[in-house]
Amino acid sequence: MNRLKDLREDKDLTQKEIAMMLGIGQAGYSKYENEKNNIPTDILNKLADFYNTSTDYILGRTNIKNAYKKSENYDKIITRLVETLANKLRPNTLNNIVGQTHIVGENKILNNLVKNNKIFNIIFYGKSGVGKTTIALMLMNELKCSYRMLNATINSKKDFEVVFEESKMIDNLVLIVDEIHRMNKDKQDLLLSFIESGKLTLIGLTSSNPFHSINPAIRSRCQLIELKELTEDDIFNALNRVKEVYTDINLTDEIKSHVAKLSAGDLRFAYNLVEFCYNSFGPNFTIDNINEISPRTNLFYDKNEDGYYDVISAFQKSIRGSDVDASVHYLMRLIDAGDFDILYRRMLVIAYEDIGLANPTLQTKVLTAIEASERLGLPELYKPLTQAVIEMALSPKSNTIEKTYSTALNDLKRSNVGRVPEHIRTTSPNYKYPHNYKNHYVKQQYLPDNIKTSKYYYPGDNKYEQAMYEYNKKIKGE
Secondary structure, X not given: OHXXXXXXXXXXXXXXXXXXXXXXXXXXXXXXXXXXXXXXHHXXXXXXXXXXXXXXXXXXXXOOOOOXXXXXXXXXXXXXXXXXXXXXXXXXXXXXXXXXXXXXXXXXXXXXXXXXXXXXXXXXXXXXXXXXXXXXXXXXXXXXXXXXXXXXXXXXXXXXXXXXHHHOOOOOEEEEEEOHHHOOHXXXXXXXXXXXXXXXXXEEEXXXXXXXXXXXXXXXXXXXXXXXXXXXXXXXXXXXXXXXOOOOOOOOHHHHHHHHXXXXXXXXXXXXXXXXXXXHHOOOOOHHHHHHHOOOOHHHHOOOOOOHHHHHHHHHHHHHOOOHHHHHHHHHHHHHHOOHXXXXXXXXXXXHHHHHHHOOOHHHHHHHHHHHHHHHOOOOOHHHHHXXXXXXXXXXXXXXXXXXXXXXXHHHHHOOOOOOOHHHOOOOOOOOOHHHOHHHOOOOOOOOHHHOOOOOOOOOOOHHHHHHHHHHHHHHOO
């Protein structure tokens, strides 16, 4: 798209700088300029605001370039869009990383890697804003590694193929993949082959649980390192650095404490909030100014009072306790918090942990409601989620699933369980095929000898489990 290129070059900016402003990869942005990909609406609006023009001009629907009057602070705004406060305050060494003392510091994992000049396949996981990208980049800097950075969502398979070809020519090339949990199968297969060849080292970044979201074959070839949620003290202390950029800012301890509480462990959110307030209200902005921009208060984010995880706990306990009204109330608070990943995960956990076999069809309904809400987005997602939560609260309850697997798992950990019985091993000729017998059942031993009398499942007192259990007893002649 020639107009995008012209607008960029008129400002003497590179594709990389524009991509940074948009929060996407350079390769992804390049495709917009070269008309290989359509520009998403949110990106288009950002570009129009950035260049102080209209979306119509960018799309070629008008030849009027300066559709909107420039503000007096236009040049300042442009500068800030290219280089945000968060980027300016990004640490330049591992020792300057905020928090993460379990992996950063004297004789800690990452510092020892630097000391020994070693790098391995790693997946860093943790919530947004805890420093995954920063740590990855600082590790590359201190190890002096050649690296490429791609986004699993934005970058195409071809972008990955280019890096893989480079790895054949560049020794010890590292590929940093942001949002690695969103890689499709084609990209995963390519990545796996290069990891196995040893030509490429992978550093994956994800805010999702890697045990649930990342291809097991890739996961098994990586060291998983969790980045801990930053504490309010971590955020508070990090905010002291703001004066390095805004020398005239009046950032009182009270304001830093308030921002730290609102940030919920997300340092990037804290920096962005301060930056927005500084540019909106000046260097002497107040807590009232902050609340105008981020009105959600300690209702969610103050972990010492009515904390985020307390709300999640209350949500599950209300459904478990069959209180429909409380369940819907806490659902609204979780939706308002905007952390849908943890909400969806918790709903599925409840469906299996607290309802389970008392209403086994409900798990499918909950999953369907989650999928519908992902497609609908706000505000329509209230409808399928509310329906699902009402039914979960009204449903009969059973925790036999959790009790059963917990007992079996504890037995496995405590005992020498022994080998699989000979007659049910892969090549055994002595296996009795149940379908050849009445009621598709024949008595034979399945558990190993060492635990052959163990019993893990006891039916719950609901109709579904009782009916299945009685049928099971009937065919066994018990």
